[in-house]
Structures are given as C-alpha cells and as structure tokens.
Amino acid sequence: MFPIKGESALLLAIVFGFVFGWLLQRGKVTNYNVIVNQFRFKDFTVLKVMFPAIIVGGIGVLVLTNMELAKWHVRDANMLATIIGAAIFGIGMVLYGYCPGTGVAAIGTGSIHALVGAAGMIFGAILYAFSFEWVRANILSVGKLGKVTLPQIMHVPAWTLYGALIVIAIALFAWVEKRGR
Amino acid sequence: MSQQQLHQSGGRLSGRWSPYIVGVGIGILSWVVFVVVAAPLGITTAIGQIAGGVVTPILGADTVAANAYWRTNAMKLDYGTLFLIGTFFGALASALISKTFKFESIPSVWQERFGSSKTRRFVVAFMGGALAMYGARMAGGCTSGNGISQSLQLAVVGWTFLAVMFVSGAITAAIVYRGSPSIQSGEK
Numbered sequence A: 001m002f003p004i005k006g007e008s009a010l011l012l013a014i015v016f017g018f019v020f021g022w023l024l025q026r027g028k029v030t031n032y033n034v035i036v037n038q039f040r041f042k043d044f045t046v047l048k049v050m051f052p053a054i055i056v057g058g059i060g061v062l063v064l065t066n067m068e069l070a071k072w073h074v075r076d077a078n079m080l081a082t083i084i085g086a087a088i089f090g091i092g093m094v095l096y097g098y099c100p101g102t103g104v105a106a107i108g109t110g111s112i113h114a115l116v117g118a119a120g121m122i123f124g125a126i127l128y129a130f131s132f133e134w135v136r137a138n139i140l141s142v143g144k145l146g147k148v149t150l151p152q153i154m155h156v157p158a159w160t161l162y163g164a165l166i167v168i169a170i171a172l173f174a175w176v177e178k179r180g181r
Numbered sequence B: 001m002s003q004q005q006l007h008q009s010g011g012r013l014s015g016r017w018s019p020y021i022v023g024v025g026i027g028i029l030s031w032v033v034f035v036v037v038a039a040p041l042g043i044t045t046a047i048g049q050i051a052g053g054v055v056t057p058i059l060g061a062d063t064v065a066a067n068a069y070w071r072t073n074a075m076k077l078d079y080g081t082l083f084l085i086g087t088f089f090g091a092l093a094s095a096l097i098s099k100t101f102k103f104e105s106i107p108s109v110w111q112e113r114f115g116s117s118k119t120r121r122f123v124v125a126f127m128g129g130a131l132a133m134y135g136a137r138m139a140g141g142c143t144s145g146n147g148i149s150q151s152l153q154l155a156v157v158g159w160t161f162l163a164v165m166f167v168s169g170a171i172t173a174a175i176v177y178r179g180s181p182s183i184q185s186g187e188k
Helices: A007-026 A032-039 A047-064 A080-097 A099-108 A112-138 A150-154 A160-180 B003-008 B019-036 B044-059 B062-067 B068-072 B078-095 B108-114 B118-139 B143-153 B156-178
Strands: none
Touching: A007 B019, A007 B078, A032 A047, A032 B078, A032 B156, A047 A080, A047 A150, A047 A160, A047 B019, A047 B143, A080 A112, A080 B108, A080 B118, A080 B156, A099 A112, A099 B078, A099 B143, A112 B044, A112 B118, A112 B156, A150 A160, A150 B156, B019 B068, B019 B143, B044 B062, B044 B068, B044 B078, B044 B118, B044 B143, B062 B068, B078 B108, B118 B143, B118 B156, B143 B156
C-alpha cells in the first residue's frame, strides 16, 4: 500500500505541508523576534521545537525501519559543501530572521519582510544555479563521506545516541525553563 | 520572562502552543511522511526549482534547460512544490483562526536596533534570504531538510549542518545586535 506515489501523493503533499505550516505558526517560529532571539540566547523556542522533532521523529523512524514500514533517506555527507553552506546559511537566517520553511509560513501570517526575503531566496537560488558547475567541481567534490550516519562513524548504537539526546535535551531545557527563556 | 508571562503578553504570541508539543507534532509528521510518501520534510529543493521557473521568461527556456542545476531540478508542480504551497496555507489558516494574522514590515527586535526604515529592513531581508538559500542549496538542505529530516536519522550531514549554522548564526547575531537592549520576543 505504501509508499503512495503519483497524483494521490501530490494531494497528500498539500495536506502534509498544511500541517507543517500550521505547527510552525502555533509554535511561533514564524515570528522574526523568536528566531533571532534564539541566536541571541534570549528565547529557546527554536530549540524547544527542533529537539523534540528530532528525538520523537528519529525514534519513530528507527522503529518503523526496523518493522520495514519505512526506508532510510540519509543523504550524502559532502563535508566541505555542508560546512561552507551551513556557515552561509547561519548568516542569512539571522539577517532574514527566518529559515526557508518558517519564512514561507511567516508570509502566511502577514509578514511583509518575509515575502521580500522570499524574493531574496529566489535570487539566491538563481545565483546557486549559475555557480553550480563551479561549486560541484571545487566544493561538492571535497570531503565526500557518502551516506554516513553518526552511529556508523562513532561505532555506537543508534539507541544510545537517541538516549544521549534525550538526556541532553532534558538538561538543557531544565536550565532554560528555570531562567524563563 | 516566564513561559506563562509570554502567553499573557498577547500580540502575535497569543494562540501559542507549547513549542515542545509543536516539536513532537513535527516528529510525528515525519513518521507519517517517511511511511506514506517516502519523502522526508524539505523546503529548499522546491524553491530552487521555482527559481528556474521564475527566470525562464527572462532568460529563455533554452538557457534554463542548459543549466547544469536546473537540468536535474526543473520547475514542476511536484511533491516538494505542493508541500511548500501547503506550508503557506497551513500557516495562513492557523494565523486567521487564532486571530493572530497581522501585517508586519518591521519586527520589534529589529526596530529597536535599526529604527523604522522599511527600506533598510527590506534590503537586509532580501540579502538574508539570498544567503540562506545559497547556503542551503550548497549544503543540500535547510533547517527542515537537513536540520530535522537528516538529523533525526542521525545523519552526519544533518548534525554537521545544525552545528555549523548555529555557531555561524550566533556569531552573526552577536555582531548585528551588539549593544542592543534585551527585548523579549513577546513584547510588541
């Protein structure tokens, strides 16, 4: 029965996107102040959303793959491109005040500057397309590790890492909540 | 400011759900998409495709078709693009139903540091969007595709992305907002 492909999947795309956008709005990560204040360590809402999403999502997907109901979708770790790209992304996210997903969602909440930044995103994508051949030859090709996961390179079971993440999350958020951030 | 005060502060933050609950919701949504459509959550691949569609009338279909990036990421109304459209409408519906929809050109944290020039905010938002997108395409995903979908699989690419982007963002914020008073998210 699963996975569903073709036109039914297209309908589902709208439904899943709708749920995603709804959740982002309710979590207030569609708010510029909330995002920027995470990077100023004044408001930990972004991490409060991301940690549970990663832990709950990850443990569920691990169980589902063990039951052969889902497959892994691990992408290639092209280390130089990931590091440079993430560094540029971090600068852009703070200046924009959104990441691409929350930016699109923020437009729906009435944010005009999110819409302007979305035009910037289109511009950035055009720049990337025109520099793609150079990037592929000189950056994407450096430090290719393949589809590797932390359990593989650390030689630790996935369960141990999820357990460690739970401990880290509880400690971090206990600290954060105590300080009202 | 405590979480409760934040709730009471009103404005854009009313109708707020606990961020932990929202995170759990996104995690569960990830289970569903992994099983039902075998397509992890992601945003920027679709924006890359849309960019190709946007420049086609300007540059011509031949130029776009000849581009090495757009050749494999052509504009189409596919799963990712429709997911993006759904994200917009989901946030719109949630904002309207919770009566928190509000036009905003200059957020308060920005205004306090940089004043009320719309031009200044718009220029920086445009540049920021461009940088975020360029970086996301190079890294192969954004906060959704890399930060959540890859990190939840404990993929090296996801955690590398998260760590580097967080440090980079914190340094940027420290520079951009140096000397700025500590306005809280809920104060409008």
